[in-house]
Amino acid sequence: MQSEARTLGDVAAGVAPAAIENRTGIGRRADSLFGLLTLVSGSLVLIVLGFMVVSTTNTALPIFSSEGLSFVTSSNWNPADGNYGILAFIYGTLVTSIIALVIAIPVSLGIALYVVEAAPRWVRGPITYAVDLLAAVPSVVYGLWGVFVLLPLFLQPAAALLSEYLGFIPLFAGPPSGLSYFGAGVVLAIMVIPIISSLSREVIRTVPDADRYAAYALGATRWEMIRGAVIPRSRAGIVGAVMLGLGRALGETIAVALLVGSATRIDPSVVRPGYSMAAVIANQFQEASGDHIRALVGVGVVLFAITILVNMAARLMVWRMVER
Amino acid sequence: MTPPPFAAPASTALPNSAQAPDLTPQVGEYGVPQPSAAEPVFTIRDLSVYYGGNVALKEVSLDIMPREITAIIGPSGCGKSTFIRCLNRMNDLIPGATVTGDVFYHGQNIYAPEVDPVAVRRRIGMVFQRPNPFPKSVYDNVAFGPRINGFKGDLDELVENSLRAAALWDEVKDKLKKSALNLSGGQQQRLCIARAIAVEPDVILMDEPASALDPVATVRIEDLMQELKKQYSIIIVTHNMQQAARVSERTAFLYTEVDEETSSRWGILVEHGETGLIFTRPKDKRTEDYVSGRFG
Numbered sequence: 001m002q003s004e005a006r007t008l009g010d011v012a013a014g015v016a017p018a019a020i021e022n023r024t025g026i027g028r029r030a031d032s033l034f035g036l037l038t039l040v041s042g043s044l045v046l047i048v049l050g051f052m053v054v055s056t057t058n059t060a061l062p063i064f065s066s067e068g069l070s071f072v073t074s075s076n077w078n079p080a081d082g083n084y085g086i087l088a089f090i091y092g093t094l095v096t097s098i099i100a101l102v103i104a105i106p107v108s109l110g111i112a113l114y115v116v117e118a119a120p121r122w123v124r125g126p127i128t129y130a131v132d133l134l135a136a137v138p139s140v141v142y143g144l145w146g147v148f149v150l151l152p153l154f155l156q157p158a159a160a161l162l163s164e165y166l167g168f169i170p171l172f173a174g175p176p177s178g179l180s181y182f183g184a185g186v187v188l189a190i191m192v193i194p195i196i197s198s199l200s201r202e203v204i205r206t207v208p209d210a211d212r213y214a215a216y217a218l219g220a221t222r223w224e225m226i227r228g229a230v231i232p233r234s235r236a237g238i239v240g241a242v243m244l245g246l247g248r249a250l251g252e253t254i255a256v257a258l259l260v261g262s263a264t265r266i267d268p269s270v271v272r273p274g275y276s277m278a279a280v281i282a283n284q285f286q287e288a289s290g291d292h293i294r295a296l297v298g299v300g301v302v303l304f305a306i307t308i309l310v311n312m313a314a315r316l317m318v319w320r321m322v323e324r
Numbered sequence: 325m326t327p328p329p330f331a332a333p334a335s336t337a338l339p340n341s342a343q344a345p346d347l348t349p350q351v352g353e354y355g356v357p358q359p360s361a362a363e364p365v366f367t368i369r370d371l372s373v374y375y376g377g378n379v380a381l382k383e384v385s386l387d388i389m390p391r392e393i394t395a396i397i398g399p400s401g402c403g404k405s406t407f408i409r410c411l412n413r414m415n416d417l418i419p420g421a422t423v424t425g426d427v428f429y430h431g432q433n434i435y436a437p438e439v440d441p442v443a444v445r446r447r448i449g450m451v452f453q454r455p456n457p458f459p460k461s462v463y464d465n466v467a468f469g470p471r472i473n474g475f476k477g478d479l480d481e482l483v484e485n486s487l488r489a490a491a492l493w494d495e496v497k498d499k500l501k502k503s504a505l506n507l508s509g510g511q512q513q514r515l516c517i518a519r520a521i522a523v524e525p526d527v528i529l530m531d532e533p534a535s536a537l538d539p540v541a542t543v544r545i546e547d548l549m550q551e552l553k554k555q556y557s558i559i560i561v562t563h564n565m566q567q568a569a570r571v572s573e574r575t576a577f578l579y580t581e582v583d584e585e586t587s588s589r590w591g592i593l594v595e596h597g598e599t600g601l602i603f604t605r606p607k608d609k610r611t612e613d614y615v616s617g618r619f620g
Contacts, residue, residue, distance in 0.1 A: 208456070210454060211456060212417075213414065213456070214456045214457075214458065214516070214519075215468070216414065216417060216445060217412065217414065217445055217449060217450035217452075217520070218445065218469035218472065218519065218520070218523055219443070219472065219523060220445075220472050221442055221472075224472045228468050228472065232458060233458075233459055
């Protein structure tokens with residue numbers, strides 16, 4: 001083993017210091033073993049991702065080549081006649097996600113700002129805990145709750161009100177339905193609110209108090225302090241939180257399948273039934289065969305591509321904000 | 325020069341009473357106080373601060389004179405920062421902090437129930453220990469205060485004047501749109517001073533403004549303070565006695581008292597007066613020990 005530590009006495013007595021001894025056994029290889037292990041884990045991600053892209057694209061390739069560009073530009077989806085145009089699904093996915101964000105962003109930021117900046121100490125814990133708990137509820141529960149509780153209680157009447165008072169705008173034209181882009185969007189909003197609000201809450205919490213004091217010392221009210229000091233500091237993180245929420249909304253399957261109305265068409269009104277990409281895959285995969293399956297896999301490939309594009313756009317946005 | 329000592333913290337002091345200063349000629353060796361019979365900016369009486377029931381600062385009474393630099397010195401933990409934060413009600417922001425006693429600002433009690441702390445802070449600016457510019461452009465940092473205060477006028481001009489007053493204009497005039505976080509520490513602190521000046525306050529509180537800066541940047545801040553005191557009343561907390569001796573006209577010495585039984589500690593005001601006298605002829609033994617470097 002190692003020699004005893006050198007004492008000042010040893011130094012004075014001229015005792016030679018211990019020589020540098022290499023470790024023996026496995027300890028000597030620990031760093032390289034660890035490096036190898038992490039390399040394997042890291043590569044595994046890339047391999048799985050690559051395999052997924054290649055195999056799904058391969059499966060869907062016959063449809064891509066037979067339909068050509070009309071696969072994504074046509075909304076004529078009729079498996080019985082061999083027509084596979086998925087534009088209506090793309091449209092539905094985007095519209096429900098946008099509705100979800102329009103509702104979720106202000107509510108989520110409100111919750112996050114309330115918890116960090118305004119709430120009395122004793123309510124912070126319970127609210128934080130409740131929000132985090134909501135993020136862990138499985139989406140099928142949200143979907144069922146949406147259909148059996150929210151639909152009669154809120155979605156139907158709200159859709160009716162929207163079309164009654166704003167029906168002159170095509171976006172809200174009737175006849176209204178609770179099972180609609182709007183209905184799916186509202187339930188999606190409820191699902192992504194916990195994600196966006198808990199992430200942005202953590203971001204807002206990291207804003208240094210020095211920034212807050214700086215604003216207060218200039219005679220800022222709490223709102224002015226938040227707008228001037230808290231939001232600028234946490235903007236990039238909040239955008240990141242929103243993008244994660246958007247990612248969940250784009251890919252959400254079962255809750256949307258239950259609430260979107262399953263109508264294969266593009267309806268300009270949000271209170272009318274529609275469809276989404278993930279929902280059509282979930283609904284039709286069981287009964288599909290042959291080209292129909294290939295077309296559904298193709299829907300998955302496009303959904304995957306859209307998700308990647310959204311993520312890249314988000315990264316670009318965050319990166320630009322940090323640059324400034 | 326006939327530097328008047330601090331108006332004695334007489335118990336009879338009233339907010340508006342212009343106490344005739346004692347004009348006994350006493351020539352200070354360092355600071356050169358304005359020979360004026362001006363009314364104090366702040367008249368502080370029996371000010372105590374509690375954090376969650378524990379006293380942190382006990383019964384401080386002090387007058388702060390206008391257009392001068394007043395230094396608050398004392399050992400760590402004696403409540404210097406706590407004291408200065410009472411003067412613009414920043415302690416209101418600390419959960420569990422309570423303030424008793426009176427702080428009269430030009431005769432108006434800033435702790436009166438009808439007084440809005442936001443309004444107080446618009447008249448009494450503050451510069452903090454660490455430079456804390458917002459993550460915005462240089463321009464937007466300075467413009468922040470005027471904007472929230474509904475400034476109507478030439479904002480560009482106000483920003484330029486504020487930056488000039490903070491001796492920063494020449495260094496940043498070509499990068500007004502660049503992020504303030506790219507500036508050096510000393511420049512950031514001068515930017516924070518410019519930001520405070522931009523709301524046109526009457527008093528500037530400085531809580532150890534140079535303690536995070538290098539010596540060169542410190543000298544620039546000190547020079548700047550000499551310019552600023554022509555227009556503003558400045559109160560500076562510093563743990564650096566040389567700095568207090570260099571820059572201030574008057575000095576107040578705070579000290580930590582310890583209860584031997586409960587080992588709780590709190591700050592008291594031991595002595596205050598003209599800086600030259602505090603450093604050369606302190607009346608109190610504790611002051612003498614501190615300024616001669618025997619503890620601290």
